Amino acid sequence: MNGFFYYLNVNGYSAILVDNKSILKEGRVTKMKKKETVTIYDVAREASVSMATVSRAINHNHNVKPETEKKVLDVVKRLNYRPNDVARGLASKKTTTVGVIIPNVTNSYFAALARGIDDIAEMYQYNIILTNSDGDEKKELKALNTLYSKQVDGLIFMGNEISEAVRSDMSNERIPVVLAGSVDFQNQFNSVNIDYRKAVYAQTNELLKNGNDRVAFVASHLNRSINKDYRIEGYKDALRDAGIPFRKTLLFEANEATYDSGYKLRNKLVQEEVTAAIVSNDDVAAGVMNSMSDSGINVPEQFEVATSDNTKLTEMTRPMLSTITQPLYDIGAVSMRLLTKLMKNEEVSERNILLPFGLKDRNSTK
Amino acid sequence: MNGFFYYLNVNGYSAILVDNKSILKEGRVTKMKKKETVTIYDVAREASVSMATVSRAINHNHNVKPETEKKVLDVVKRLNYRPNDVARGLASKKTTTVGVIIPNVTNSYFAALARGIDDIAEMYQYNIILTNSDGDEKKELKALNTLYSKQVDGLIFMGNEISEAVRSDMSNERIPVVLAGSVDFQNQFNSVNIDYRKAVYAQTNELLKNGNDRVAFVASHLNRSINKDYRIEGYKDALRDAGIPFRKTLLFEANEATYDSGYKLRNKLVQEEVTAAIVSNDDVAAGVMNSMSDSGINVPEQFEVATSDNTKLTEMTRPMLSTITQPLYDIGAVSMRLLTKLMKNEEVSERNILLPFGLKDRNSTK
DNA sequence: CTGAAAGCGCTAACAG
DNA sequence: CTGTTAGCGCTTTCAG
Numbered sequence: 094m095n096g097f098f099y100y101l102n103v104n105g106y107s108a109i110l111v112d113n114k115s116i117l118k119e120g121r122v123t124k125m126k127k128k129e130t131v132t133i134y135d136v137a138r139e140a141s142v143s144m145a146t147v148s149r150a151i152n153h154n155h156n157v158k159p160e161t162e163k164k165v166l167d168v169v170k171r172l173n174y175r176p177n178d179v180a181r182g183l184a185s186k187k188t189t190t191v192g193v194i195i196p197n198v199t200n201s202y203f204a205a206l207a208r209g210i211d212d213i214a215e216m217y218q219y220n221i222i223l224t225n226s227d228g229d230e231k232k233e234l235k236a237l238n239t240l241y242s243k244q245v246d247g248l249i250f251m252g253n254e255i256s257e258a259v260r261s262d263m264s265n266e267r268i269p270v271v272l273a274g275s276v277d278f279q280n281q282f283n284s285v286n287i288d289y290r291k292a293v294y295a296q297t298n299e300l301l302k303n304g305n306d307r308v309a310f311v312a313s314h315l316n317r318s319i320n321k322d323y324r325i326e327g328y329k330d331a332l333r334d335a336g337i338p339f340r341k342t343l344l345f346e347a348n349e350a351t352y353d354s355g356y357k358l359r360n361k362l363v364q365e366e367v368t369a370a371i372v373s374n375d376d377v378a379a380g381v382m383n384s385m386s387d388s389g390i391n392v393p394e395q396f397e398v399a400t401s402d403n404t405k406l407t408e409m410t411r412p413m414l415s416t417i418t419q420p421l422y423d424i425g426a427v428s429m430r431l432l433t434k435l436m437k438n439e440e441v442s443e444r445n446i447l448l449p450f451g452l453k454d455r456n457s458t459k
Numbered sequence: 460m461n462g463f464f465y466y467l468n469v470n471g472y473s474a475i476l477v478d479n480k481s482i483l484k485e486g487r488v489t490k491m492k493k494k495e496t497v498t499i500y501d502v503a504r505e506a507s508v509s510m511a512t513v514s515r516a517i518n519h520n521h522n523v524k525p526e527t528e529k530k531v532l533d534v535v536k537r538l539n540y541r542p543n544d545v546a547r548g549l550a551s552k553k554t555t556t557v558g559v560i561i562p563n564v565t566n567s568y569f570a571a572l573a574r575g576i577d578d579i580a581e582m583y584q585y586n587i588i589l590t591n592s593d594g595d596e597k598k599e600l601k602a603l604n605t606l607y608s609k610q611v612d613g614l615i616f617m618g619n620e621i622s623e624a625v626r627s628d629m630s631n632e633r634i635p636v637v638l639a640g641s642v643d644f645q646n647q648f649n650s651v652n653i654d655y656r657k658a659v660y661a662q663t664n665e666l667l668k669n670g671n672d673r674v675a676f677v678a679s680h681l682n683r684s685i686n687k688d689y690r691i692e693g694y695k696d697a698l699r700d701a702g703i704p705f706r707k708t709l710l711f712e713a714n715e716a717t718y719d720s721g722y723k724l725r726n727k728l729v730q731e732e733v734t735a736a737i738v739s740n741d742d743v744a745a746g747v748m749n750s751m752s753d754s755g756i757n758v759p760e761q762f763e764v765a766t767s768d769n770t771k772l773t774e775m776t777r778p779m780l781s782t783i784t785q786p787l788y789d790i791g792a793v794s795m796r797l798l799t800k801l802m803k804n805e806e807v808s809e810r811n812i813l814l815p816f817g818l819k820d821r822n823s824t825k
Numbered sequence: 826c827t828g829a830a831a832g833c834g835c836t837a838a839c840a841g
Numbered sequence: 842c843t844g845t846t847a848g849c850g851c852t853t854t855c856a857g
Binding site: 826827828829830831832833834835836837838839840841 | 842843844845846847848849850851852853854855856857
C-alpha cells in the first residue's frame with residue numbers, strides 16, 4: 094500500500110487502488126494520480142453516501158440509521174480508512190491535544206506527574222505535547238507560544254511558580270489551563286496541589302519534637318511562591334507554635350532541584366550548626382543526606398533530614414528518607430481530568446483542588 | 460483583536476471581560492460576534508498584499524522584496540498575528556511534530572533520552588507528542604495509530620524491542636522512524652545505541668578478573684532482543700574467553716525495570732550462590748544491591764554489582780554503583796537529529812549509529 | 826435520517 | 842517579485 098498504488102479511473106468506473114504493474118499492462122489509464130491517502134470522500138463514494146454521513150458515522154453521531162452506519166463502517170474497515178486529525182482539527186477547531194509544560198522530565202517528581210497526566214489524557218482520547226522549560230520564563234513563554242500555534246485545546250503547566258509574564262500570557266488566551274503541583278498565589282488559574290503549608294507544618298513539628306531547635310529549611314528557590322508563600326509559612330507556623338524564633342539564616346537555597354545542588358550544601362549547613370533539615374525536593378534531600386553521611390556525620394543521630402515528595406528515590410537511599418507523602422501520580426491525573434472537564438465546558442465544583450498528604454517516617458529522622 | 464471581544468450577558472451575569480466602550484455604555488448588547496482569530500487574510504488586507512505574499516513573508520521565503528516583507532511583518536506584529544499550525548499542516552502536509560513512544564517517563568533511563576530528544580526537537584522547531592507504552596505491544600500499536608492520525612512527520616521509538624506486529628505496522632507507513640536506545644535485530648530501522656555486546660563483555664571481564672566465577676546476569680526481560688541478542692552474547696563472550704562455562708541458571712529476570720522488582724531477586728540470587736551480578740538497568744541494580752546490603756551481605760566484599768546506564772541514581776546509592784557509562788542524553792539527541800535529516804530527505808551516512816560507552820568503577824565492585 | 830455546500834486558515838503551483 | 846486559484850480532508854449548518 095506503500096506509495097505503490099495509483100489512482101485508476103477506468104471506463105468512468107469508480108476509482109480503484111491498483112498496483113502500478115497492472116496499470117502498465119492494461120494500458121488504458123485515463124487519469125493517474127499518486128494516491129496515498131484514502132479520504133472521507135473515498136469512503137463516501139464506496140459506501141454510496143455523502144461525506145456528511147460518513148463523518149457522522151465515524152463520529153458515532155446519533156443521527157444516522159444503524160444500517161447505514163454499519164455500511165459505512167464496513168467500508169472504512171475495507172479501505173483501511175483513517176481520519177486525518179489535522180483536517181479534523183481545522184474544521185472543528187478542536188485538536189484533541191493538550192500542551193504540557195514541565196520543568197524537566199528528568200526530575201522524578203515531575204516525571205511522576207507527567208505519567209499521571211498522560212494516562213488520563215489517553216483515557217479521554219487526548220494526546221500530549223510535552224515541552225521542557227527548566228522553569229525558565231523565557232522558555233515557558235516560547236513554549237506557550239508554539240503550543241498556541243499548534244492550537245492545543247488546553248494546557249497543563251508545571252513549574253512551581255507563575256511569573257507575571259507567564260500569567261498575563263496565559264490569561265490572554267482563552268484556552269483552559271490547570272497548574273499541576275504548582276501554585277498561583279493570585280489564585281487565578283485552576284490547580285491541583287497538596288496543602289504545602291500544612292504538610293510542612295506537620296513535618297517541622299516532628300523535627301521539633303525530636304529536640305531540634307535549629308531546623309534548616311532548604312529549597313531550590315526560596316523566593317518561589319510555592320516556597321515563600323506556602324512551605325516557609327508552614328515552617329514558621331511550627332516554629333511559632335513551639336516558641337522557637339524564626340531565623341532567616343536557617344533558610345538555604347539549592348539553586349537547582351538536583352542531587353548535586355543538595356550535596357554542595359553541607360558546609361553551609363554545618364556552619365549554621367543545624368541538626369535537622371526540611372528539604373523541599375527529594376533529589377536535593379538525597380544530596381544533602383549523602384553529603385552529611387559521606388563526611389562522617391551520622392544520619393539521623395547527628396543530623397535529621399526530612400523530604401517532600403516520596404518519590405521512589407526516598408526508598409533507594411540508605412538510610413531511607415522520611416518524607417511528606419504526596420499522591421504524585423494523582424496530582425497529574427486529577428489535573429488532566431480537571432482539564433478535560435474545562436475543555437468540554439463542564440461544570441467544575443472546585444477550581445483549586447487540594448489532594449491529601451501524609452507523613453512517612455523512615456530512617457533519616459529519629 | 461486578541462481576546463478583546465466577548466459575549467456580553469447583561470442579565471446580572473458576572474465575569475464579563477469587555478473592552479469595547481460602546482458596549483459598556485450601552486449596557487444591553489445581547490450578543491456579539493466572538494472575534495478571536497486574526498488570519499492571514501486579515502494581514503493581507505491590512506498590508507495591501509495577497510495572502511500568498513504574507514505566507515511568503517512569514518516563512519522567510521526568498522522571493523519577497525525586502526520592503527514588502529517588512530511591511531507585512533509590521534502588520535503581523537501590529538495585529539498580533541499568529542499562524543495557525545493546523546491549517547498549515549493541512550495545506551503543507553507537514554505538522555512539524557514528531558511522535559515519541561516511551562515505555563515510561565518515570566524510568567530515569569528513558570527520561571534522560573526523552574530530554575535529549577526534546578531539546579534537539581526544539582532546536583529544529585519540532586514538537587513532541589509523548590506517549591507511554593509500558594513496553595506493551597497493544598499500547599504501542601494503539602499509540603502508533605493515533606500518532607499516524609495526527610500526521611506526525613516522524614517517529615522516535617523507545618522500547619528495547621520491536622515486536623513483529625509493531626515492525627510491520629511501522630513498515631507500512633511511509634514516515635521515518637528511529638529507534639532510540641532500542642535495537643532491531645532485523646536491522647530494518649534507523650537507530651542510535653551503544654554497542655551493548657561489547658559493553659557487557661568488558662564489564663563481565665572486570666567481574667571475572669575480580670575472581671568471581673559465578674556471575675549473574677539480570678535483566679527485566681531476558682528474551683528481549685536487546686538482552687538476548689546483545690547483552691547476553693557479550694556476557695557469554697567474556698565467559699568463554701575466561702574459560703568459564705555458561706550456566707543458564709545464572710540468568711535472572713526482574714519482570715519489570717523497577718527497583719522493587721530488583722529488590723525481590725535476592726533469594727534467587729543467593730540460592731544460586733552468585734557472588735556478582737551484571738544488571739541491565741540502574742533501578743533494578745539499586746534494588747538488587749540494597750536488598751543484599753539490607754540482609755547483611757556486604758557489597759562489594761561479598762557481593763559485587765555492576766549496572767548499565769550511569770543515571771544519576773548510580774551516585775545516590777551507598778555504595779555507589781559501578782556501571783557502564785552511556786551518553787544517555789546524546790542517544791536521545793542524536794536520534795532526534797537523525798530524524799530531522801530523515802524528515803527532510805537529507806542523506807544520512809549511518810543508519811545504525813553506535814555511540815561510545817565506557818566503564819565507571821565505583822564502590823559496588825572491588 | 827441524509828445530502829449539498831460552505832468553509833476552517835494556510836500553502837503551493839501557475840501565471841504574469 | 843507578486844497575485845490568483847485551487848485545494849489539503851474534514852465538520853457543520855441548513856435544507857429537505
